[in-house]
Amino acid sequence: MRNFGFHLLALLALLSAASVPAANNSIVLEGAVTNMDNQPLPGATIIIIVDGTIIQGAATDQFGKYTIRFAKPQTGSMELRASSVGYAAQSVNLEIHNERTLLDFKLRETIAELASIRVCPDQNDRVTQISLDAEQLSRRARRSLVPTNPVAAIREPQISKQGSSHSSQIRINGTSPKYYLNGISIGTDPDHYGMFAIIPSSVVRQARFHSLGTDVSFGRSSVLELKTKSPFVSHSEGEISLCTIEATATYSLGNNRYYMLGTLRKSVLDKLVKQFDLSSDRTVLPPTNFSDLFVSTGVKLSPHFRLMLDHYYVRDFLSYNTANAVGTSQGVNTYQHSSEGYVGFRLEGLYDNLLFRATAATRSSLEEYRASSGKDGDGLLLGLNSTRQENLGNIECTFLLGNFELKTGDQIQYFSRRSIDMHQQNWNFLPPFSSTDNPYIYQIALNEAYEEYHSNLTELNNAAYLSLSHEYGHTKIQSGIRLEYFANLSETKTLVTRNRLTFKTSDRGRMELFWGTFAESPVANILEPYQVLIHAWLHKLKPIRTRLLSAGYSHGPLTVSVFHKRIINLPVPVPDFSQIEQPGRFPDRAFITMQSTGGVGFKGGSLRADFDRFLSPGLSLYASYAYTDAYKYDNGVMIPYILHAPHKFVTQIDYQASRAFGFGVELQVRSGYPYSPLHSELPGTGDEIYTAEYYYSVISRENSLRFPTNAFLNVHANLDLGRSNIFCSISNVTNRANPIVNSASGLIYDAGIMPTVGMTYGF
DSSP: OHHHHHHHHHHHHHHHHHHSOOGGGEEEEEEEEEETTOOBOTTOEEEEEETTEEEEEEEOOTTSEEEEEEEOOSSSOEEEEEEOTTBOOEEEEEOOOSSEEEOOEEEOBOOOTTTTSOOSOOGGGOSSEEEEEHHHHHHHHHTSSSTTOGGGGOOOTTEEESSSTTOSOEEETTBOOEEEETTEEEEEOOEETTTEESSOGGGEEEEEEEOSOOOTTSSSSSEEEEEEOOOOSSEEEEEEEEESSEEEEEEEEEOSSEEEEEEEEEEOHHHHHHHHTOOOSSOOOOOOEEEEEEEEEEEEOSSSEEEEEEEEEEEEEEEEETHHHHTSSOOOEEEEEEEEEEEEEEEEEEETTEEEEEEEEEEEEEEEEEEEOOBTTBSOEEEEEEEEEEEEEEEEEEEEETTEEEEEEEEEEEEEEEEEEEEESSOOSOOTTOSOOOOOTTHHHHHHHTSEEEEEOOEEEEEEEEEEEEEETTEEEEEEEEEEEETTSSSOEEEEEEEEEEEEOSSSEEEEEEEEEEEEOSOOOTTSTTHHHHHHTGGGOOOEEEEEEEEEEEETTEEEEEEEEEEEEEEEEEEOGGGOOSTTOOOOGGGEEEEEEEEEEEEEEEEEEEESSBSBTTEEEEEEEEEEEEEEEETTEEEEOTTOOOEEEEEEEEEEOSSSEEEEEEEEEEOOOEEOOOOSSOOOOSGGGSSHHHHHHHHTTTTOEEOOOEEEEEEEEEEEOSSEEEEEEEEOTTOOOOEEEEETTEEEEOOOOEEEEEEEEEO
């Protein structure tokens, strides 16, 4: 027995020596695989790939840890890949310098809504669309001034911002994108006075941005879809975010049958301004007082159907005096207040190759605007109230028939109440963030005609659409038609078409061509230009029509695109000089009419590069250049468009110095926006101004000057401590003065140095 044991040990030693490489070639890899909340992922797969061939693999234990021992190959590139069901795979290039190497992975969760069939195009097939998941939204938003703003994560080259560089009022070649919340329209610019999107990023699981063209299920050429989280998994978790701008608390719980998700956000900037008596010689973030609440619940009715309810309520209050901005002792006291409530239902079902979706929502809002000069009731006195009750419904079915995808649907929009009450002495029908303070040329006539205005309109609009997609080899063709009905316009029906051709040139290359038309109502938010006049003449106006042609090509991180866009039937004020026939006769309300004779034209292109690993694994680079030529047509006169900033350059460099610490810089440079020079004196009141010659001489000088080049440099840093995350962002670190508004006494400048410090804690 003693000899048998000796021989057995010797045999085992020989077998071990034969199976283990020599010491100088033996490599040991070890580490852990966790999710974004640092929870271990048992059973995750770890594989080593050399020149496309798997040479070794392992699985993580119950603590998410793994160990791989292998012989280092003599040649070839090595790659280590980690994957787990329900999570996005992650790969790193291996450069072995030591016999023992530690590598950890943090995998991002991917949620499959109805994961039996694919019912929508692969996101990689779209050149003019980007899709951001929850982790990307959260990370990018923390680098901005407002760390819970999902709009700040969107950085497409063609985006322009209305007003301040911190604004959330984004424009795509002059068009406000339409926002959708879980497939239901919530309007344009749903934010807190241009700065914060009303839906915080902590509840958003995906943001999908369509920049140059949409299919027929959407009404506009540019759309931002926000999809909130619907966690049908057993969980109970929350997050608290605190910073110098706002405070947000989010909590979620549920199981595989139901979930409940809620968030509450409140401004703190107004408290800080008051507490520390902060002041500035520039127009910076006004001390807004806002709060919003979002709640979402869902239940699985059966294996095939689920029902979800979304609700939000937002409230804003803003008051300020323009004395600091204009540099005078007397300013204009301005008060703004708005509130909005929303309730939406979603029913989704999936049977084999049929996806069914039905939605219904109601949205009510209130907007109030007050301004006075503070001169004992004399001078500028404005009062404007707007209330709205909007009801929405949509039924959509998507069929998969082999390589064909058929989508059909119907959308209803019913305004049961839309009222305006206005009292004014000098309302120039332009919004407060307009690029000029020049009153309308016939302001005195407007004062007399619209000193008071009251309206209450109901409206029923409808859109039916049908689209067909066919995928054949590397080519995909999508075509559709959309029939729009606008009850209160002079042309109630209009038909639009959309077409998209996508061709896969290689594993990483895509080519895309889009051509289509769009139609929309001219009615917008009450503080948009000339909205009171648009309401007054709505029955004489036509639907706004857009024609868009775009082409793009992407290969890996590089994307290039060109486009041509034309918008017609824009409502513009048109004076009727035939009414001024008798000397001394003062114009009445019919002298100024709104007509659908305006237009805007855009053409340009962009180049974008987005490298996750640039020169080194921890370094990422984003750079883009966009060129846009934009002009508008007003009463037959072509003038520069207000957002005509031809050149725009953006670059952002981020470096992940360690697993916990990262920092980066962002530089944006664009041409200055055009603006109208201030009149040396107000137009006269005599008959000489009520002539076509005088009128055209004035409007031809509109937007004839240009602000200096707009440039600002931002820096940010982030410290990830697991459940806690500490972040800091400083906007405009060079304190550059970027003029954005022309006021009656000079320029109002964009914000100076704006720091944001905060932290998030998950539990």
